[in-house]
Amino acid sequence: MTARHCSFSAAKVREDFPIFSRLINDKRIVYLDSANSTQKPQQVIDSMTHFLEHDYAPINRSAYRMAAEATDLYEGARTKVRHFIGANSDAEVIFTKNATESMNLIVWSWGKANLGAGDSIVLTHMEHHANVVPWQMLAAEKGFEIRWIPLTSDGRLDLSTLDTLLDGAKALSFTAMSNVLGTINPVAQMSDAAHRAGAISIVDACQSVPHQATDVVALGADLMAFSSHKMCGPTGIGILWGREALLDEMPPFMGGGSMISDVKLTGFTTAPLPQKFEAGTPSITEAIGLGAAVDYISALGMDNIRQHEIELTRYALCSLKDRFGDDIVIHGPTDVEVRGATLSFAFKDVHPHDLSQVLDESNVYVRAGHHCAKPLMRELGAGATARASFYIYNDEADVDALGDALSHVSDVFAY
Amino acid sequence: MPGLEDLYREIILDHYRNPRNKGELVTPPAHRTEGMNPLCGDEISVYLVVDGSGPDAIVTNISIGGQGCSISQSSASMMTTAVKGRSVSEARKTIKAFKSMMSIHDDGSEPHDHEVEAQPIKLGDLEALRGVVKFPVRIKCATLAWNTMAQGLDEVDTETL
16 A cells, blocks of 8 residues: 555644643643553534533433433434444344443353353464453353464464364354554454354454444355444443344343333343344443544544554654664554554553653653553563553654653662 | 662662672472562562471571562662571561561551661661651561571471570
8 A cells, every 4th residue: 555645634633622722731742642541632622511401311211202202313423433334224233331341241142152161262372351251251150162363473363274263153243443552353254254163253343443434245254243432432431233133132231220121020122223222221421522532533434543643653663663773663564554553562661651651751641551451461571561541632643752761760760 | 659769779779780699599408488479570589498396496597589679689688698597586576577677567556766776677778778768668678588487487486496
């Protein structure tokens, strides 16, 4: 792919984010933790404030005017998400508390109904704990086998034995983009392999949906989880997308109000999709904010965002290597076409906790820790890494600020 | 606003670069206890050799295995020099005094400045870690070895009953 210039500038984008006007110790904030959670533009903040000030009412239940309006706004947010990911119908878009709840819904609904002793599923060594622990919890109950796709030395999935691993498996559940290594996995190819083996394809898309165009039909997935707060939306709302026929077959996850069509002393019947999976009063205001976030990043253009991040990642990989040589080890693929703008790195032998502490002095905010991916950390031979992750409001100046702050780390921990 | 100089005192960096009583001990006679900081994934082991039983038993040897950040490693190193050769009772008082300095009061009491004075435990070099209190997320780093040693002392107590 030839490099082309983005049609938006990060500096212009930053003007939409009130938080970036905050100075700490008279210095600007260099926010490099968007893989964890992104900052929020004024448009998202305003949408929620406006809803609370003018339109707030409970949804789905009452006949009065404002309840109907609020329901329309909530459902309008669902429609925005549906178009954003290329889903076939609103029924396929389920709002949850967060992506972790989406994964738990999959495990405790589909998994519990379909997995037993003698069965197997396939995960990978680069999964977030949210795509590991729920399966382990269910496996402890049901006794099915969990198989693992290993990694190559440059931090990609080693797919050479994929067909063998999938032989007899009922599901392949994997991340579309590693939250540690930045690796972008071949979702369509892996979904095809799963289907050939008679397994369903479950995709943790938390790190991919905010950063590149998503078309669930082209990806060939059966179920997909992602979160609002990593794409400029508020916390408190996540998304589960699923093929309608599959969601129809799945038993409900949580029981309660909203998810039923009838309840008798002898039992209940479920509401149609998507309400079947939305028990209780949902995060109404947050759904409105998520809808505004979808509008915001869609207006920037998902292909533009991807291109911006490719160029920024290329600059970061080059400039950090130029400045620090062998003192910095950046994990994951070096080819920017197959990785996102999430850079986990080791710097000299400085512990990531100490490193992030010194960076904090310069208002350079990176994540230090295991990134909720301890199996991967063990594979990297590290208890922890430092991780700088970039988004639409970051630019080359932020990479330079990271570099300058790393020089300061060298000074503090000079031997 | 606390600065880095409050945290990375020279004596802390010295213990980090040249950790005392570092490495594994043979078990038994040593007792091994593992500690983990779930926040950052750091894992350390505290090896204890205790001679005798009860509060008068002596910590004749102590060593630290595993890895961690400068704060957890220097705190562990200074801890070993503070308790090695001392009685279990003194070791426990030192734990209490150190955690009190970290604003942690296990008995649920409110912190009182005079409390440490009432129990005259000299923290010595460990005083250098006082600045950690200004960085709340790092308190867990500083106390990792101490909590692990406290657990180890309890386990040794149970074994020798």
